[in-house]
Amino acid sequence: MRIDFNGIKDKMAFEHDVKTYIQALVEVSKPRVLVFSRDHRESGELLEHAFTEFAKESGLEYGVIYGSIPTTPSYFAGASIAYQTKKQVLSLQATASHNPPNYNGIKAMAGKFTHKIFPKQVEFSEQMDSNEILNDYILWCTRFNSYGDEITFDLNNGVGWLSYPSLQKGCTPKLTYSIPNSSQTLGARPLNRAGL
Secondary structure, three states, rough: EEHHHHHHHOOHHHHHHHHHHHHHHHHHHHOOEEEEEEEEOOOOOHHHHHHHHHHHHHHOEEEEEEEOOOOHHHHHHHHHHHHHOOEEEEEEOOOOOOOOOOEEEEEEEEEEEOOOOOOOOOOOEEEEHHHHHHHHHHHOOOOHHHOOEEEEEEEEOOOHHHHHHHHHHHHHOEEEOOOOOOOOEEOOOOOOOOOO
């Protein structure tokens, strides 16, 4: 789901539509646990409110990750919670990724994750801290051998810069990156090729 938030005139009607959308996802995926997270876009607050109202009415277990979080760590948390609870999870992320700032939407991931790949378990509750999720995700990403070659991160879109500083420490000292709203390039040398 993606929408231009500049076009929303009736927020109550919009929240009703979001709840109907979530209900459809629940009917299709049949979860026993709901998880919601969002990136840095302010319009995520409206989506978060609609989710919370739906979750309370649904009677399902649910948790909200408070604070901005990129999409990949969000789904990592959903998979970790599915593994931990041994239940089907519907994980929703409010994000518009690379769309203009006035857009936002919801991405969904559903399933019952059964593989033991997590360095530790996310402490599942109705209120979860995005920093804890990011730290667990970074621990998981960097548990492999360090990268031997140079690597480039392009952080000009999305909210990946939230996890960058900690990821960099675990990846490689030879790292080049650029950050949102900045003409500067920080790191070993100027950014001169496509980011990974």
